[in-house]
Amino acid sequence: EAEVAQSPRYKITEKSQAVAFWCDPISGHATLYWYRQILGQGPELLVQFQDESVVDDSQLPKDRFSAERLKGVDSTLKIQPAELGDSAMYLCASSPRQGLENGYTFGSGTRLTVV
């Protein structure tokens, strides 16, 4: 079964340091999403890509967060500098061009702890 790959699974970083997460969506999925999930809450969308273009980054804290999907395939989410409040699970998801109701799949996430 096709999966969304994410790495690393866990990351511990000191505040003010830079951290990056990687996501490889299901092959052929045009849409890629990055979510942040704070413990005990539902996922919240940070950024959405259609191919290599950003279609929604309204909830992305752009002063410290950046995301790219240069070739329209895999994607990187970066935080610089990290703050204590950034500790959360960062989830990637992908869906086909035909719409998310036709196959929307999450990866296993990256658990970030900022100390």
Add this chain to the structure above:
Amino acid sequence: GENVEQHPSTLSVQEGDSAVIKCTYSDSASNYFPWYKQELGKGPQLIIDIRSNVGEKKDQRIAVTLNKTAKHFSLHITETQPEDSAVYFCAASIYGNLFFGTGTRLTVIP
């Protein structure tokens, strides 16, 4: 954006009993309603979904109902088993985006 509310936040049931989780949404333009199960340390996994033109859908022990007039939808799990213990999230899709509820931690007591 869409506002999705989910209740209860925690739910404990005896093995073999039924569990019901309820969600409401705010925007009548929402047209797709998936439910996800999230186990500890893992990403959410789709367990069942329903589109706005359908009132009910069933898959073995799991069913979802949708009331578009009242803007609420529910997840029903029958004959619960210990492996059903997890956090469950409802979501509503509008204009290609998913908005999630706050989750329900279900514990099935053997």
